Amino acid sequence: MKTQHIGVFIEQRGGVLHDVGLELLGKARELAEVSKGTVSAFLLGRDISALSDDLIAQGADTVLLADSPVLEPYRLLPYTSVLAQACETCDPDILLFGATRMGVELAPRLAARLRTGLSAHCMDLRLDTEGKLLQMVPGWGGGVVATIRCPDHRPQMATVMPGVMKKLVPTERSGECIHLSVKEDLHRFGPKVLEVHIEEPKEMPLEKADVVVAGGWGIGNPEGWAILEDLATLLCGAVGATRPPVDEGWVSESRMIGQSGKTVRPRLYMGIGISGMSHHVVGMDESDCIVAVNTNPDAAIFEVSDLAVVGDYREILPPLLKEIRTRLPEGRIDTCELPQ
Numbered sequence: 001m002k003t004q005h006i007g008v009f010i011e012q013r014g015g016v017l018h019d020v021g022l023e024l025l026g027k028a029r030e031l032a033e034v035s036k037g038t039v040s041a042f043l044l045g046r047d048i049s050a051l052s053d054d055l056i057a058q059g060a061d062t063v064l065l066a067d068s069p070v071l072e073p074y075r076l077l078p079y080t081s082v083l084a085q086a087c088e089t090c091d092p093d094i095l096l097f098g099a100t101r102m103g104v105e106l107a108p109r110l111a112a113r114l115r116t117g118l119s120a121h122c123m124d125l126r127l128d129t130e131g132k133l134l135q136m137v138p139g140w141g142g143g144v145v146a147t148i149r150c151p152d153h154r155p156q157m158a159t160v161m162p163g164v165m166k167k168l169v170p171t172e173r174s175g176e177c178i179h180l181s182v183k184e185d186l187h188r189f190g191p192k193v194l195e196v197h198i199e200e201p202k203e204m205p206l207e208k209a210d211v212v213v214a215g216g217w218g219i220g221n222p223e224g225w226a227i228l229e230d231l232a233t234l235l236c237g238a239v240g241a242t243r244p245p246v247d248e249g250w251v252s253e254s255r256m257i258g259q260s261g262k263t264v265r266p267r268l269y270m271g272i273g274i275s276g277m278s279h280h281v282v283g284m285d286e287s288d289c290i291v292a293v294n295t296n297p298d299a300a301i302f303e304v305s306d307l308a309v310v311g312d313y314r315e316i317l318p319p320l321l322k323e324i325r326t327r328l329p330e331g332r333i334d335t336c337e338l339p340q
């Protein structure tokens with residue numbers, strides 16, 4: 001097997017690392033061990049060199065650091081330019097990005113610049129016997145998992161949703177930090193950021209909730225969502241959704257779970273009126289306990305459920321809510337703390 005040099009783009013904002021970069025470092029480490037290769041973390045921003053030790057502790061052999069005022073805040077064109085230059089210097093065989101808002105605009109632009117391919121929203125990444133990257137993505141409406149290879153062009157590029165891969169536990173490891181030069185005239189490229197407004201979360205963030213009550217097309221109409229909201233509120237949880245209710249505008253896109261939405265691993269996931277297509281299941285099947293309510297006894301979601309309730313949600317949820325209320329002190333939870 002050919003040795004693979006694996007690069008991971010590390011997303012940070014204001015010096016705070018996004019988890020997805022660390023998750024990808026974990027996967028990159030695994031692939032590097034298989035091919036006896038190495039892992040490089042690509043870290044861009046301003047005053048961020050202190051983050052290098054964390055990246056080495058979590059799997060990187062080398063941190064390629066571009067630290068410059070022109071790289072804060074994030075802007076597409078300067079980041080693409082620095083990453084393209086870094087790829088020319090260190091020539092990675094594989095390059096991984098988180099499928100975040102930043103990653104999904106940066107990775108395709110860089111792939112086009114480097115004249116290589118990119119697989120979006122991979123569920124898994126493996127190496128074949130020659131060391132080439134196998135990129136698993138759901139295809140044909142979620143009915144099959146397609147394996148994509150990029151045989152000729154380098155790097156082999158892929159994006160992965162946050163929460164799909166697992167971070168490594170930090171260990172004491174040694175590594176190297178290489179400073180990349182950044183051209184000062186990069187500030188001239190692309191739109192300028194005049195102001196940044198950070199919105200405080202007003203409701204329970206889906207990815208951090210201990211309980212997720214997710215609704216699907218089987219809810220039937222926007223009014224049906226009220227009972228899901230009630231159940232989620234009672235359990236201090238968050239409401240999630242499949243794609244059809246999002247497409248219909250019943251619920252905002254930020255609530256979508258699955259391959260093109262968020263990945264959740266709550267203690268309790270409740271799937272109401274959801275068939276269980278793989279596009280959705282990849283985003284929730286690692287939940288601790290899965291309860292599904294569906295009128296169809298053969299629904300695929302029951303295959304990943306710990307508790308399968310066959311029936312109409314309009315008949316099942318109202319008595320469930322009543323029962324929960326009778327068991328709660330004063331019939332309700334007063335305050336639910338939003339996780340930081």
Ligand SMILES: Cc1cc2nc3c(=O)[nH]c(=O)nc-3n(C[C@H](O)[C@H](O)[C@H](O)COP(=O)(O)OP(=O)(O)OC[C@H]3O[C@@H](n4cnc5c(N)ncnc54)[C@H](O)[C@@H]3O)c2cc1C
Pocket residue numbers: 141142215216217218219241242243244245256257258259260261262272273274275276277279280293294295296299311312313314
């Ligand atoms: C490239 C691509 C990416 C995609 N990404 C995502 C993604 O990230 N997330 C996602 O969710 N989907 C995604 N999809 C769509 C996905 O393939 C499925 O179409 C979708 O997940 C199905 O949603 P659903 O289960 O709500 O609807 P359906 O498949 O229509 O299922 C509705 C279910 O409700 C049940 N039901 C009906 N009435 C009731 C009732 N009264 N009580 C109880 N049960 C009832 C039915 O038996 C049925 O099983 C993607 C598709 C593509 C092509």
